Every structure is written in C-alpha cells, then in structure tokens.
Amino acid sequence: MTEKMTRQSFLLRNPSILVVLALLAVFTVAVTLLSQAYGSGAIPTSMVKVLGKTLCLALAAVAMDLVWGYLGILSLGQMAFFALGGYLIGQWLMYARTEGIVAASLAQNPIPPTPAELQEGVANQIFGVVGSSDLPLAWSFAHSLPLQLLLVLAVPGLLALVFGWLAFRSRVNGVYLSILTQAMTLALALWLFQNDSGFRGNNGLSGLQNIPGLDAVDQATLSVWFLWASAAALALAYVLAAWLVSGKFGSVVRAIRDDETRVRFLGYPVEGFKLVVFTLAAMITAIAGALYYPQAGIINPAELMPIASIYLAVWVAIGGRGRLYGAIIGAVVVSLLSSWFTGGRAPAIHLPGYVVNWVDWWQVALGLGFVLVTLFAPKGIAGLFDRLGGILPPQRHGRDLGPDGGALQEQEAKA
Amino acid sequence: MTALLEVDSISVSFDGFKAINNLSFNIGPAELRAVIGPNGAGKTTFMDIVTGKTRPDSGDVKWGTPPKSLLRMNEAQIAREGVGRKFQRPTVFEDQTVSENLTMALKAGRNPFSVLGWRPSRASAARVADLASEVGLAAQITRKAGELSHGQKQWLEIGMLLAQEPRLLLVDEPAAGMTLAEREQTTALLVRLAETRAVVVVEHDMDFVRRLNCKVTVLHQGSVLAEGSLDHVTRNPDVIEVYLGR
Numbered sequence: 172m173t174e175k176m177t178r179q180s181f182l183l184r185n186p187s188i189l190v191v192l193a194l195l196a197v198f199t200v201a202v203t204l205l206s207q208a209y210g211s212g213a214i215p216t217s218m219v220k221v222l223g224k225t226l227c228l229a230l231a232a233v234a235m236d237l238v239w240g241y242l243g244i245l246s247l248g249q250m251a252f253f254a255l256g257g258y259l260i261g262q263w264l265m266y267a268r269t270e271g272i273v274a275a276s277l278a279q280n281p282i283p284p285t286p287a288e289l290q291e292g293v294a295n296q297i298f299g300v301v302g303s304s305d306l307p308l309a310w311s312f313a314h315s316l317p318l319q320l321l322l323v324l325a326v327p328g329l330l331a332l333v334f335g336w337l338a339f340r341s342r343v344n345g346v347y348l349s350i351l352t353q354a355m356t357l358a359l360a361l362w363l364f365q366n367d368s369g370f371r372g373n374n375g376l377s378g379l380q381n382i383p384g385l386d387a388v389d390q391a392t393l394s395v396w397f398l399w400a401s402a403a404a405l406a407l408a409y410v411l412a413a414w415l416v417s418g419k420f421g422s423v424v425r426a427i428r429d430d431e432t433r434v435r436f437l438g439y440p441v442e443g444f445k446l447v448v449f450t451l452a453a454m455i456t457a458i459a460g461a462l463y464y465p466q467a468g469i470i471n472p473a474e475l476m477p478i479a480s481i482y483l484a485v486w487v488a489i490g491g492r493g494r495l496y497g498a499i500i501g502a503v504v505v506s507l508l509s510s511w512f513t514g515g516r517a518p519a520i521h522l523p524g525y526v527v528n529w530v531d532w533w534q535v536a537l538g539l540g541f542v543l544v545t546l547f548a549p550k551g552i553a554g555l556f557d558r559l560g561g562i563l564p565p566q567r568h569g570r571d572l573g574p575d576g577g578a579l580q581e582q583e584a585k586a
Numbered sequence: 587m588t589a590l591l592e593v594d595s596i597s598v599s600f601d602g603f604k605a606i607n608n609l610s611f612n613i614g615p616a617e618l619r620a621v622i623g624p625n626g627a628g629k630t631t632f633m634d635i636v637t638g639k640t641r642p643d644s645g646d647v648k649w650g651t652p653p654k655s656l657l658r659m660n661e662a663q664i665a666r667e668g669v670g671r672k673f674q675r676p677t678v679f680e681d682q683t684v685s686e687n688l689t690m691a692l693k694a695g696r697n698p699f700s701v702l703g704w705r706p707s708r709a710s711a712a713r714v715a716d717l718a719s720e721v722g723l724a725a726q727i728t729r730k731a732g733e734l735s736h737g738q739k740q741w742l743e744i745g746m747l748l749a750q751e752p753r754l755l756l757v758d759e760p761a762a763g764m765t766l767a768e769r770e771q772t773t774a775l776l777v778r779l780a781e782t783r784a785v786v787v788v789e790h791d792m793d794f795v796r797r798l799n800c801k802v803t804v805l806h807q808g809s810v811l812a813e814g815s816l817d818h819v820t821r822n823p824d825v826i827e828v829y830l831g832r
C-alpha cells in the first residue's frame with residue numbers, strides 16, 4: 172500500500188519520465204517500421220545507425236547532466252569513459268571475429284591448430300599493423316564476452332572512483348577540477364596513441380560493426396537491433412537518474428552543487444556523494460560508449476580528445492542542464508543538426524563574393540549558438556517548456572524579498 | 587561539572603598574524619554563553635576551529651565524555667558528533683523548498699547509501715511540519731527558500747539547526763538583520779534551547795547579550811580578556827579600554 176503510494180507519487184512528481192518513455196517508444200517503433208529490415212525502407216540503414224548513435228549520445232548527456240547539472244562538477248573528461256566503454260567492447264568484437272577468420276584459414280591445414288597457434292594467429296592479425304605479434308596483457312580477457320562486458324563497467328567505474336577520490340579528497344573544485352578532468356582524458360588519449368600501449372595506436376579498433384556469431388544477420392537488421400538496445404538503455408538510465416535526483420539523495424546532491432561548505436556542516440560526507448554520482452555517471456557513459464561504437468564501426472584515440480567532452484558539455488548546456496530531459500533534447504538536437512550540417516547536405520549560402528559552406532561554418536554557428544543560449548536562455552531549450560507551462564521565475568526586481576508586509580526590499584537586503 | 591567542549595590553549599596564525607593566541611574555553615552540556623569582542627578578536631576563527639574548518643597550530647579541542655579530540659575529524663564528522671553552526675549570513679539552499687531544506691537537516695543517516703534508502707515517513711513529515719511551525723514558516727513550507735525574506739531565511743536556518751538536534755550550537759550574530767520583535771523571539775528561543783544543550787552565541791550587540799542574561803566571554807586579539815556576568819566584565823578596566831578605546 173505505502174509502496175504503491177510512493178511509486179505513484181514518484182511518477183507524479185516526475186511527469187517527464189512518462190513523457191520521455193512514451194516519446195522514446197514511439198520513436199523506436201516508428202524507426203523500426205520505416206527501416207529496411209523491418210518496414211518500408213524509407214529510412215536507410217545508415218540513417219538508422221545515426222539515430223541509434225544519437226540515442227547513445229543522449230545517454231552520455233544524461234550522465235553528464237547528473238555530474239554537471241545536479242552535482243555541479245563541469246567534467247570535461249566524460250568522453251574518456253565513453254571511449255573506454257567502446258574500446259573494451261571493441262576488444263571482444265575484434266578478437267572474436269579475428270579468431271573466427273584465423274580458425275577458418277587454419278582449418279585447411281592437415282593438423283588442427285592448437286589453442287596457442289590460434290592465439291598467435293589472432294595476435295598477428297590484430298597487431299601486425301603496429302608491428303607486433305604478441306597479444307598484450309590488456310587483451311587477456313578479450314576472448315570472453317561476459318568478462319569484457321564486466322570490464323565495460325568495471326574499468327571506467329574504477330577509473331572514476333580513483334580519480335574522483337584523489338580529486339575530491341583534496342577539495343579541488345570549480346575550474347581547477349574541470350582542467351583536471353580534461354588532463355585525465357588527454358593523458359589517456361596520448362597513451363592510447365602509442366603503438367606499444369596495446370590498443371593499436373592511432374589505428375584504433377575497427378570492423379566493430381561485424382558482430383561475431385551473427386554473420387548471417389545483415390547490417391540492416393543489426394542496426395535496428397542496436398537502436399532497440401540503445402533506446403532501452405536510455406530508458407532505463409533515465410528512470411534510474413530520475414529516481415536518483417528525486418527524493419533526499421537528489422536534494423543533498425543539489426545542495427552540494429549550490430553550497431558545498433554548508434552541506435559539510437550539516438554532517439554529510441560531501442566527497443562520498445560526489446564519488447557515488449561521478450562513478451555511476453562514468454559507468455552509464457561507458458555503457459553508452461559500448462553501444463555506440465559497434466554502430467560506428469571504428470574507434471580510435473582521437474575520440475578521447477578533450478574536445479569531444481566539451482561538445483558533450485555544450486549539448487547539455489544548450490538543452491538545459493539541471494533537468495534530465497534537457498540533456499536528451501540538447502544531445503539529440505545538436506548532434507543531429509551537426510551531422511546534417513557537416514554531412515554536406517545543408518545548402519550553402521551564396522553571399523556576394525563569398526559562399527558560406529556549412530561544413531566549414533557549422534562550428535562557428537554552434538559556438539555562436541552556445542554563447543547566445545548562455546546569455547539569453549541560461550536554462551537552455553528545456554527552459555522553453557517552463558515558459559509554455561507558465562512556470563516563470565517571478566519578475567521581482569526592487570520588490571519585497573518575502574511574502575510578508577514587513578519583508579526587506581531587494582535594495583535593502585543588498586545594502 | 588564536566589565540560590562538553592574543552593578548548594585547551596589553542597593558537598593559530600595566518601601568515602604571521604596570530605588570529606588565536608593561547609585561547610582556552612570551556613562550556614558545559616547545558617549552558618548558554620555569549621562570546622563578545624571587537625572586530626578581529628578571533629570570534630569567527632574560534633568557531634572555525636571548533637567546527638573543523640581551520641586547524642590550530644597548537645593546542646587541543648576536546649569533546650564529550652570520555653573526551654575525544656575534534657582535531658582529527660573533518661567538518662562533516664564534527665557535525666555528526668553534534669556540533670551545529672549557524673552562520674552570520676543566512677545560508678539555506680535557495681533552490682529548494684523549506685520542507686526539503688528541513689528534511690535534509692533532520693537527524694538521520696548521513697552516508698550516501700543510507701540517504702538513497704531514506705524514505706519520508708509519517709513521523710518525518712510531522713517533524714518537518716513541527717519545526718516549520720516552531721520557526722514560523724508553517725505557511726511557507728512548500729515555497730522555495732530563495733523566495734523567503736532575509737529574516738525568514740534566518741529562521742529557516744535556525745529550524746535546520748534544530749532538526750540536526752545538536753548537542754552544541756554555535757550561533758554567529760543571530761540578531762543581524764532582524765527586527766526588534768524577531769530579536770526578542772530569538773532570545774527566548776536561545777534561552778530555551780540552552781536548557782537542554784550547550785549554546786555559544788557570538789554577538790556584537792550589547793543589548794542583545796544583556797537580554798540573553800548569561801555568562802560572557804570577552805575575546806581580544808585572539809585570547810580571553812575577561813569572563814563572567816555581563817556586569818562583571820563591563821566593569822573590567824581592560825574591557826572598557828578595548829571597547830571604548832583609549
């Protein structure tokens with residue numbers, strides 16, 4: 172009885188959950204019915220992949236919103252977790268597929284290959300490109316899907332936990348913390364760029380769109396399956412995040428964002444709360460990455476460069492931080508616009524003497540849009556919903572600060 | 587009487603400036619104490635040391651029976667031990683409602699996982715309602731704290747302190763920005779609270795201190811200049827010199 176009441180009130184207090192889930196369901200069904208694999212074929216497979224990837228980016232944006240919009244940490248290293256998720260699932264995808272190919276070619280030999288020969292052949296295939304033929308230690312579990320899936324959660328989670336523990340414990344805050352997170356992702360990227368770090372250097376991992384064991388399934392079908400998986404992950408993460416930020420936990424987290432010192436004097440271990448949210452967000456981001464890169468097909472260390480994480484922050488800011496659906500709106504709108512403008516399909520503007528080519532000018536437009544949103548709509552696109560719903564912050568310049576007659580005027584309070 | 591808090595000859599200096607100089611201070615488990623002193627006497631630094639915000643260079647701060655040192659704890663641990671602090675400027679969480687502010691302060695598990703598992707109960711809702719009406723904010727309970735007047739924010743912060751159920755309350759200039767009626771209300775509340783716990787009030791305003799009618803500690807240049815009843819300390823020639831100038 173009481174449980175039912177709390178569940179009802181949880182949904183009642185968060186009407187956005189039902190709206191987001193409903194829209195997501197409608198979107199998924201619509202794309203499926205228009206796909207080449209399951210429907211009319213109006214949406215080409217490449218577009219289905221773009222939409223599926225967009226859902227993964229929205230998932231990363233929801234995690235970013237938890238960290239930035241609710242906890243107040245402008246992390247410029249979130250995409251490190253995203254790419255780590257991609258690398259870790261990519262290890263299995265590449266290993267298992269290469270293993271299949273090597274096994275097939277060795278099967279022609281009169282003597283069946285030993286496991287050691289098989290592994291040597293796989294290592295040669297994968298690492299020949301960086302002039303190595305040994306399987307690095309980091310690939311010890313690459314043969315097993317369950318183990319690599321576990322690592323998808325464990326490695327980014329552990330990285331976030333250790334990094335966060337060190338940073339939060341020494342009370343690094345604000346812009347210094349942002350720089351530190353940026354340094355983390357940059358260091359990781361530079362390490363991965365090296366040939367001998369065991370991740371194929373700047374070649375990265377490729378051929379990830381081919382799922383081992385599913386050779387019979389064509390890309391058109393696979394793309395829809397990944398779209399479903401991405402939509403399901405986004406839906407689950409949205410409900411989890413909404414549950415997390417409602418109630419007392421969310422209250423404390425927002426309080427930490429607004430006045431960390433005061434929260435300490437209430438007796439809350441601020442560092443512990445930061446660690447929980449930061450680590451959880453890293454794990455959600457890693458799942459997003461693990462779903463994204465099989466759709467993208469390739470991952471390389473450039474994906475970890477700080478600019479990717481800055482884009483993520485821009486999406487959340489444009490969508491409206493501090494509300495979860497804002498993050499989704501921002502990621503979907505900006506990344507879809509971005510792929511439209513940079514895909515060469517946007518018509519160029521012919522000015523006298525100059526042609527505005529969107530491939531070159533899109534970033535300028537995005538930067539300008541970011542500045543405009545920051546200046547004129549600090550609540551982002553999601554803030555427009557408030558305006559539609561009539562929830563406006565009271566226009567209160569020079570008025571009483573409080574509800575009672577004797578309350579101070581704003582000017583008095585400032586003095 | 588065994589002391590609840592025993593500050594034992596602490597000193598702290600910032601860049602050579604001795605903010606606290608060999609200061610000792612005791613307070614019992616149910617006592618009201620006013621700490622006065624001119625600007626720069628070290629009143630705020632004293633509170634910072636007790637609440638763990640600043641570490642002293644020497645000396646010790648002992649708490650409870652059997653006495654344990656507060657110096658090895660961080661701010662949050664000290665707060666969980668039962669030291670509550672009211673800041674001079676009201677610091678409430680403006681983006682959250684009065685009820686959310688009070689709920690956060692309610693005495694309950696403070697670690698992230700017990701907070702995640704915490705659910706509002708009939709008892710907690712009743713406690714929040716009681717606290718809100720005790721500080722005169724019953725009608726404002728669903729409003730955001732940022733919409734309250736300055737005085738109401740002060741009251742909300744006091745309500746949050748009460749919710750924490752501290753054993754020692756440190757109150758920094760409670761009368762600042764309050765109307766005369768509100769001051770009287772505050773005095774009555776502080777006197778009543780001191781019946782069951784230790785309350786230290788740092789104040790500039792002599793009238794307010796007189797109304798508290800309690801033992802007074804005068805700080806000057808980081809150490810205790812005089813201690814006793816208000817009449818006693820105001821007759822002290824050193825105090826007169828510090829307050830009235832030479």
